[in-house]
Amino acid sequence: MLILNFHRVEPPTGLEITRLAPARFRTVLDAISTSGLPVAGRGADPLAAGSRILLTFDDGFESISQHALPELSGRGWGAIVFLIAGSVGKNDDWDVRLLGRKRPMMTWNDIKSWAADGMEFGSHTRSHADLTALSPRALRAELADSKSQLEQQLARPVRFLAYPYGRHNAQVRDAVAEAGYAAAFSTGGRLWDGHSPLEIPRVGINGMTSLLELRSVIRSEFAQGRGEGMDWRRRWHGRIFESLNAGSAAVGNWRRANSRQSHATVPACATNN
DSSP states (O other): OEEEEEOEEOOOOSSOTTEEOHHHHHHHHHHHHHHTOOBOBTTSOTTOTTOOEEEEEEEOBHHIIIIIHHHHHHHTBOOEEEEOGGGTTSBOTTSOOSSOOOOBBOOHHHHHHHHHTTOEEEEOOSSOOOGGGSOHHHHHHHHHHHHHHHHHHHTSOOOEEEOGGGOOOHHHHHHHHHHTOSEEEEEESSOOOSOOTTSEEEEEOOTTOOHHHHHHHHHHHHHHHTTOOOGGGGOHHHHHHHHHHHHHHHHHHHHHHHHHHHHHOOOGGGGGO
């Protein structure tokens, strides 16, 4: 199964790798449609047998509600949108920005409306933390709190998780299973063979993805059924994107550690009280 991963779909505002312009996004959808491969539909089990392509969106930016989901709905296609529970209705305060611009996230009204239309929503944790860098207690809170908050708002089970930055290890996967998630999505740039549901790989589609590469990715889904190779997964942009993910995680970890240290610091005058 070919699982595509998007982040933002919005008009250009500068050099932003994870952004895809709306017109470019429609071109991607047209290429998928032309392939004839069945896409997971609205209201259906996203991982059901028979679907060959699944679309996913990380973070839950407002631009997805404006520019991406209407396009999918019009085609009868579904998607999984992975939400950062603590950022719903706020701005992307966790994000690493070069120019300091903050972007709005989807509101609960948006989310509930699209859920009623048949879109699936999953957890992207509570605060977009690098789960591999957390204590066991903090890890459980990121997983359990986001799941319960989303389930309370949506009044339905939340079965899926996307790892922030695509990062996970055995301890994280054990905690994901303990929290009650049925499947968890990472990165990795390859097709999913139906095994290891807590390590489902996805292929990132972003501003660096050419149409030639997209068509190569789609052809690889055909090739998988014939047991042929998938040389496209070694393309240079995939390696660069993985490196950017690692860098963003490092910055996020530094911010989190610095925030804990500042909150733990007690003013000198307070020690006399």
